[in-house]
Amino acid sequence: MGESLEEFLQRLKTLNAECNFRAVTAAQNQEAAIRDAFIAGLSSGYIRQRLLEDADLVRGAVRKNIISDRFSTKTAISAHI
Numbered sequence: 001m002g003e004s005l006e007e008f009l010q011r012l013k014t015l016n017a018e019c020n021f022r023a024v025t026a027a028q029n030q031e032a033a034i035r036d037a038f039i040a041g042l043s044s045g046y047i048r049q050r051l052l053e054d055a056d057l058v059r060g061a062v063r064k065n066i067i068s069d070r071f072s073t074k075t076a077i078s079a080h081i
Helices: 005-017 024-039 044-054 055-064 067-073
Strands: none
Touching: 024 044
16 A cells, blocks of 8 residues: 555655755746646647756747747647636
8 A cells, every 4th residue: 555645745845855945036936837837738748748848948938929830830739728
């Protein structure tokens, strides 16, 4: 049988102690949330994978709204919102 929720939470806290998180501003946090929602809403697995592999590509694509040009298809980026 798997671990309990409490055990899982404790394990995450232990792993968290080893991470080197940096402080972020509210604007940076908001940008990350928008980016994550944008990627999660893509219907194209190919485009989603490419964006997850390249964070700079995501920032530029979201800001410039060029995803359809970059991957030469507009239908592949229809969001499930």
